[in-house]
Amino acid sequence: MxxxxxxxxxxxxxxxxxxxxxxxxxxxxxxxxxxGFASATLAPGVTLMAFGDTAQARAxxxxxxxxxxxGMLIDTTKCADGCTACVTACSTENGWKDTGHPETDAQxxxxxxxxxxxxxATRALPVMCQHCASPPCxxxxxxxxxxxRADGIVLVDKHLCIGCRYCMMACPYNARSFIHEALEDQKPxxxxxxxxxxSCTLCVHRVDAGRAPACVEACGSAGHKAMxxxxxxxxxxxxxxxVAEAPVSQIRAxxxxxxxxxxxxx
Amino acid sequence: xxxxxxxxxxxxxxFWAAVFGLGVLVLAGLxxxxxxxxxxxxxxxxxxxxxxxxxxxxxIFLIVGASGVLNVASLAxxxxxxxxxxxxxxxxxxxxxxxxxxxxxxxxxLGRPDRLTVAMTSYNFRSIFAWNIFLxxxxxxxxxxxxxxxxxxxWQGWTGAVGVTAFLxxxxxxxxxxxxxxxxxxxEAYNAAVMAPLFIAMSLNIGLAVFILVxxxxxxxxxxxxxxxxxxxxxxxxxxxxxxxxxxxxxxxLTNLYSAxxxxxxxxxxxxxxxxxxxxxxxxxxxxxxxxxxIVFSPRTARSHPMIALAAVLxxxxxxxxxxxxxxxxxxxxxxxxxxxxxxxxYHDGVVARYVPSLPEFGLGLGGLALSxxxxxxxxRVLKILPVNVGASAxx
Numbered sequence: 001m002x003x004x005x006x007x008x009x010x011x012x013x014x015x016x017x018x019x020x021x022x023x024x025x026x027x028x029x030x031x032x033x034x035x036g037f038a039s040a041t042l043a044p045g046v047t048l049m050a051f052g053d054t055a056q057a058r059a060x061x062x063x064x065x066x067x068x069x070x071g072m073l074i075d076t077t078k079c080a081d082g083c084t085a086c087v088t089a090c091s092t093e094n095g096w097k098d099t100g101h102p103e104t105d106a107q108x109x110x111x112x113x114x115x116x117x118x119x120x121a122t123r124a125l126p127v128m129c130q131h132c133a134s135p136p137c138x139x140x141x142x143x144x145x146x147x148x149r150a151d152g153i154v155l156v157d158k159h160l161c162i163g164c165r166y167c168m169m170a171c172p173y174n175a176r177s178f179i180h181e182a183l184e185d186q187k188p189x190x191x192x193x194x195x196x197x198x199s200c201t202l203c204v205h206r207v208d209a210g211r212a213p214a215c216v217e218a219c220g221s222a223g224h225k226a227m228x229x230x231x232x233x234x235x236x237x238x239x240x241x242x243v244a245e246a247p248v249s250q251i252r253a254x255x256x257x258x259x260x261x262x263x264x265x266x
Numbered sequence: 267x268x269x270x271x272x273x274x275x276x277x278x279x280x281f282w283a284a285v286f287g288l289g290v291l292v293l294a295g296l297x298x299x300x301x302x303x304x305x306x307x308x309x310x311x312x313x314x315x316x317x318x319x320x321x322x323x324x325x326i327f328l329i330v331g332a333s334g335v336l337n338v339a340s341l342a343x344x345x346x347x348x349x350x351x352x353x354x355x356x357x358x359x360x361x362x363x364x365x366x367x368x369x370x371x372x373x374x375x376l377g378r379p380d381r382l383t384v385a386m387t388s389y390n391f392r393s394i395f396a397w398n399i400f401l402x403x404x405x406x407x408x409x410x411x412x413x414x415x416x417x418x419x420x421w422q423g424w425t426g427a428v429g430v431t432a433f434l435x436x437x438x439x440x441x442x443x444x445x446x447x448x449x450x451x452x453x454e455a456y457n458a459a460v461m462a463p464l465f466i467a468m469s470l471n472i473g474l475a476v477f478i479l480v481x482x483x484x485x486x487x488x489x490x491x492x493x494x495x496x497x498x499x500x501x502x503x504x505x506x507x508x509x510x511x512x513x514x515x516x517x518x519x520l521t522n523l524y525s526a527x528x529x530x531x532x533x534x535x536x537x538x539x540x541x542x543x544x545x546x547x548x549x550x551x552x553x554x555x556x557x558x559x560x561i562v563f564s565p566r567t568a569r570s571h572p573m574i575a576l577a578a579v580l581x582x583x584x585x586x587x588x589x590x591x592x593x594x595x596x597x598x599x600x601x602x603x604x605x606x607x608x609x610x611x612x613y614h615d616g617v618v619a620r621y622v623p624s625l626p627e628f629g630l631g632l633g634g635l636a637l638s639x640x641x642x643x644x645x646x647r648v649l650k651i652l653p654v655n656v657g658a659s660a661x662x
Contacts, residue, residue: 101308102612102614103313103314103315103614103619103620104307104308104313104314105314106314107314107612107613110611110612110613110615111611111612112603112604112609112610112611112613112615113609113610113611114604114607114608114609115607115608115609115610116606116607116608117606117607117608127603127611127615136450136451136452138390138392139392139393140392140393140394140395140449140450141390141393141395142385142389142390142393142395142396142399143384143385143388143389143390143396144388144389144390145388160384160388161377161378161381162376162377162378162379162381162382162384162385163376163377163378163381164376164377164385164395165317165318165377166393166395166446168314168317169317169318169450169453169597170450170451170452171452172451172452172601172603173601173603174314174315174601174603174613174615176314177314178307178314178317178377179306179377180306180307180308180312180313181305181306181307181308182306193378194306194377195303195306195307195376195377195378196377196378197377251603251604252452252602252603255451255452266604
């Protein structure tokens with residue numbers, strides 16, 4: 001099954017600026033209102049990070065800007081071993097699931113367990129697309145289907161992906177999945193299609209509506225608050241302040257791809 | 267020097283039997299591609315860890331071989347080795363046939379082969395893959411022109427210029443193919459500049475082996491116009507190319523072994539990686555390199571046509587094994603996201619990826635190989651490719 005033709009546009013251009021875009025003002029407003037209500041009642045501590053003065057939703061006609069760099073800080077000392085709330089939330093939000101083929105099933109986010117062989121110390125942490133500033137997947141994609149929005153979110157244009165999988169060869173994080181068989185029951189905001197490649201979108205549909213990614217929200221709801229989301233470029237944002245106050249690390253920082261997902265405690 | 271004329275191949279029962287057999291294999295390849303497209307890659311052995319499988323091994327074998335097989339023509343038009351001149355047309359035809367077949371295998375293995383037009387109209391020029399699309403199509407155009415100027419009497423004066431262009435183009439093309447792997451910064455098994463010259467050496471090696479076999483099989487059904495002298499000369503050249511591949515392979519692995527961070531992947535590929543060290547040492551090095559080296563340089567076997575044919579077959583098998591180890595082995599070894607740590611996850615982090623190629627993958631790959639020979643056989647039947655009236659002085 002191919003991606004639904006009514007797929008919502010994630011390119012970041014203002015409505016009408018993209019061939020696949022369609023007016024969304026009404027829906028966006030509705031989503032924003034609904035999210036605001038939900039955040040106030042369900043998880044105020046979490047969504048404040050996205051709804052505070054640092055991460056407002058874009059107006060319908062506002063173009064995505066490089067003034068913003070969306071990022072995530074994951075505190076592995078707070079990430080509970082065995083907890084998969086972030087993984088479940090991502091799966092529910094974006095519609096990917098276990099089909100009984102673990103080697104070919106899509107996994108946009110996974111829990112990785114680390115063990116230091118010298119002292120036996122363990123750590124658990126979620127790994128997903130790291131939304132690199134210099135993404136190798138974007139460099140190698142022959143058609144430009146893999147692209148980075150101005151605000152740092154790395155996406156796949158499902159209309160341009162030819163399924164060559166070169167991006168999967170290039171990704172240092174095993175963050176991408178290839179759709180090996182036909183799909184059903186897709187989410188309208190997360191179009192997917194057999195024969196194309198996909199990965200974490202940083203819940204771009206939620207971010208554009210002023211909400212935090214589903215994994216971040218779920219981590220907060222589970223009481224761990226290990227995941228912090230926001231604008232790395234805004235010095236007043238909670239994430240920027242957290243990054244500034246104590247050392248953080250990036251996975252495979254030696255590659256120089258500057259991931260937007262950072263970690264503490266590894 | 268004797269006058270060299272050209273003619274079409276005659277179509278005896280052997281020719282039609284070969285065309286029929288190859289046609290069946292090509293149909294099997296197309297059936298495999300349809301099956302994979304219809305059901306998705308779930309019917310292959312490929313996974314989210316082994317994203318390029320057996321079709322890529324065959325496709326890259328054909329693409330690399332296409333570049334190398336043209337070397338026979340280059341020896342005449344670029345390096346002035348005139349004994350090779352009568353073989354230049356077959357060399358060009360084989361190059362086109364192998365490249366077309368390799369590209370068809372690659373395209374049919376895409377997740378969305380129906381989007382070929384997207385690949386031809388939407389480009390990201392930072393991608394070496396996108397550059398290769400131009401290098402491949404350019405190669406077909408230039409080698410096509412090379413054939414035309416050779417076969418058109420009034421344009422034969424252009425043969426040298428077009429030949430030099432084709433020679434340079436194929437060096438760039440194979441540099442591009444090697445760089446598909448060499449520029450993958452995150453893959454410890456690949457990320458090295460030596461991949462480009464290694465692929466060029468592999469192309470010369472595989473290409474000459476294919477040429478020797480095709481020329482011998484075509485000659486078997488024809489009057490003998492392949493002299494002992496030229497065949498033995500090509501066999502010795504094959505020995506030099508085998509040595510060149512061994513040299514670059516040694517440089518590739520020794521460079522990695524010098525880097526502490528890459529000892530793990532080298533140990534996997536060369537010592538304890540199961541099928542991969544077996545293919546590397548047993549098939550690529552011993553069977554595909556040392557044995558043919560001994561054949562072409564040993565006084566007892568160097569003049570034997572069957573032994574030279576055996577050496578060429580072994581080089582082809584060794585080349586396939588080398589590509590399997592590079593392409594599949596390089597992916598099977600887990601990416602090192604957290605160096606020095608033991609890693610586990612539901613996405614198979616930290617473990618060696620399993621890969622069992624499926625029947626459709628073999629079908630598609632072998633179908634591509636058969637297509638290259640089918641195009642060549644039909645080409646020699648309908649075009650004036652084969653040299654005639656060639657005396658020993660012409661060396662043909």
